[in-house]
Amino acid sequence: MPTDIYNVMSYNGSGSTQRTSGSIAAGTNTLTVTNVIDFKVNQGIAIYGAGPGGSVLLEAVKSINTTTKVITLYGNALTNVTNAIVEHDDQTAVELAAAAARNAGGGVVYFPKGTYLTHSINFGVYDNVTFRGSSAHASILQSNIGTTMLRIRGSNIVIENLTLQSTRDVADDPETKDTDESTNILLSFEGNNSNIKIRNNIFTGKTNTTTGLPAATGIEINSKLNSNIEIVGNVFDNLGYGFLVNDQANDLHDVLITNNKFINISGDAIELNHPIQIPGYDRKPEDAGYNYVISNNIITADLGKGTTAGFGIGVAGATRVCIMGNQISNFRRQGIHLEDYCRYITITGNVVTGTNAAPDPADAIHSGIYSIDSDYVTISNNEVTSCSNYGIHLDYSDGTQTQSSVISNNIVKGCKTGGISYGANVQSDVIISNNIVESNTGSGIVLLGDGRNVKVIDNICRRNSEYGLKLVNARFGLDIRGNSFYDNTAGDINHGGNLHAVPVKRAINVFESAVSATIDPATTKRIVNKVNGMYLGICAEGLLFITAREMGSVSNMDNRMYKLSWNGTSLAITELKSRQVGNLMIQAPTVNNSYLQINAVSGSSSGKIIWFEMQFEGMIMHM
Incomplete structure (x- = not known):
């Protein structure tokens, strides 16, 4: 250039x-x-x-x-x-410098330290032209005209090291009559643009004294034939929308949004709006924008009111979107929101922290990661905490749900309605695996509707205020195995009284107890306080392995394997093998209200902590 x-x-x-x-x-x-x-x-x-x-x-x-x-x-x-x-008024000076660069086939329009006020028309930035300030905090381009400040009208364009600032406010600016931030845009794209770099800038607006909300949008793309765009290292502060892709840009592709900071946002910090089948549109999924990477951004979207917007990252209809490594907090509605036929979405490595306060409006869904109508979604390795509803929430309604998706290796903690919720009413093909779901006010994992082929595998659900796993309505092709459900207030699994039986193939639990002062007459050892190991349902058949070990000791432990059969009223249990070291001894398990109860005695003093590990391989029928 x-x-x-x-x-x-x-x-x-x-x-x-x-x-x-x-x-x-x-x-x-x-x-x-x-x-x-x-x-x-x-x-x-x-x-x-x-x-x-x-x-x-x-x-x-x-x-x-x-x-x-x-x-x-x-x-x-x-x-x-x-x-x-x-x-x-520096309007003419900027126009003359930009025209000179354009007429020369390109160049750098340079803004030394200062604030450049403009009161009239907006600026076009053309092929091979760079708008550059000395630094974003020192070089300020300011406008109060209530329309777009900069318009991208070409390719190979760079906007860097500038503050783009709107001072428009209907209450004190006689030139403006409109309170809608959608007409007050700091930077927009005219169409047919490529290889655009927008980096290290500050985009900021003024709070409208009539509405009490920000009165500008940072960047909007609402035109066709745009591609290869980088939004890097910018600050978006006190805006309605930070980065907005709107419905006319449905062919936009190859966009990188990384290392930006979004604060004091009343709408959505990042919104990819490619409507497919919402009212007024009849497109196909392949008509939407594609190839987005949204990474390593810091995002809050806590301003505003009402039923629309309030997302950290919103995606409607887009395809092949990677959302990774973002810090999203204090969002008014959802941290990450997917809808309207999104496909091939990867959400990984994000930290999503809600406010754990009542959303606005009161009936709004305040979940960390939310999807209502998407396919081929991978949600993995995220940390989601303190949401007023679910941490990860795959919702459904008639004809809309999330299918062919994976929820794995996430940590979900401290959410009010529950940890992970998946709802569906047709074929699902969903895997929920290897998640740690703990200390949520509701249940750890909740399955809703009549979805089919859902696998719940190798999750840890502990210390949730309701159940480890809660099932609502009948399900076919449900695969539950390898999970650890323990210390959940209401129990391991709740099936909602449905007539359809639910099989559990494998279970793993760990828990602890303490040596009591009570002596077992048969062994003259102290009884370890009994604990409920796992829920046996109405029928169970398989192999049971139990390890007991005194905390802090490697020489006081017992290992035993049993063959177990439970028909809902009586337990038949046969010991197959044992390996004991020291004075701690596991006794034959019993049943307490359909829970397998672990029994042991110890020669140690009362108060000693005993750790238990229980693994079951077989089949449990829940009803």
């Missing part, structure tokens, strides 16, 4: 926010001011109310008399004003 530099100051830019007040009569070009401040000849000037119909008059300075405090303009005022706001 061309590297010639076109300094905005060389085109009579001011980079100044100094203001004064002045008076001018319609049809004249002499402005009397209270202070000439830092104005220079040929710089742009803005006089509030002196333009047509009382709008802002934009002119250039022809001469300055510092003694009489009179500034002569090149053009005349159109409206009488007295004591009006007078300030710099």
Whole structure:
């Protein structure tokens, strides 16, 4: 790309926010001011109310008399004003520098340290042109006109090291009449653009004093034929939407959004809106944008009200989206939201932390990772905590659900409704495996509806306030094995009283107890307090392996294997092999209210902690 530099100051830019007040009569070009401040000849000037119909008059300075405090303009005022706001306008300086770069086939439009005020039309950025500031905190391009500030109109474009700031507010800006942030966009794409890099900038807006919410959108893409876009290292602060892809950009592809910070967002921090079948659209999944990577961003979306938006990352209809390594917290509705035929979505390595407070509105779903209508979704290796609803929530309704998906290796903790919820009413083909789900107010894992072919394998669900696993409605092709359900307040598994039996193929539990002061007459050893090992349902058949070991000791332990048969009323158990070291001894298990009860005695003093491991290989029928 061309590297010639076109300094905005060389085109009579001011980079100044100094203001004064002045008076001018319609049809004249002499402005009397209270202070000439830092104005220079040929710089742009803005006089509030002196333009047509009382709008802002934009002119250039022809001469300055510092003694009489009179500034002569090149053009005349159109409206009488007295004591009006007078300030710099760098619109023309930026346009001239940008035009020079464009006419040369490209180059760098450079903004030295300063704040560049604009009051009129927006800027187009064309092929091979870079807009560059000295640093994002030092070089500020500011607008209050209530429309798009920068428009991308070409390829091989870079926007870097700038603050793009909107000061628009209907309450104090006479030039604006609209409170909707969708018309106040800091950077947008005109269409047919590629190889665009937007990096190390600050995008920020003003809080609207009428609504109390931010009154600008950071970046919007709502046009066709855009590709190969990088959004890297930016800060999006006090905005309605941070990065918004809207419905007309349904062919957008190859987009990287990484290492950005989104704070004080009232809408969605990142929204990929490619509608497929929502009302008003009749597209196919292949009509949506594709190939997105959203990684290593810091996101909060805690402002705003109402039933729409409030997502950290929202995806509607897009295909092949990778969401990884993001820190998402204090979101008003959902940390990550999927809907409308999303396909091939990978969500991995994110830290999602809710507020654990009541959402707004009260009936809104406040889950960490939420999907209502998606296929081929992988949710893995995430940490999800403190959500008012579920940590991971795959919802369903008539005709919509998430299918052919995997939920694995996640940590879900401290959520109010429950840990992981999956709902479906048709063929599902879903795996829920190797998750740690603990200390949730509801159940650890909840299965809803009449989905089929759901595998719940090798999960650890502990210390949840309801069940380890809760089943609602009948299910076919349900595979439950290798899970550890323990210390859940209401029990291991709840099947909701359905007539359809639920098989459990393998179970693994670990738990602890303590040596009591009570002596067992048969062995003259102290009885270890009995613990419930696992729920046997209405029928169980298989092999049972139990290990007991005194905490802190490798020389006081017992291992035993049994053949177990339970018909719902009586337990038949046969010891197959034992290996005992020391004075700790496992006794034959018994049944207590359909729970397998682990028994042991010890020669150690009362209060000693005993660890138990129990593994069952076979089949348990829950009803």
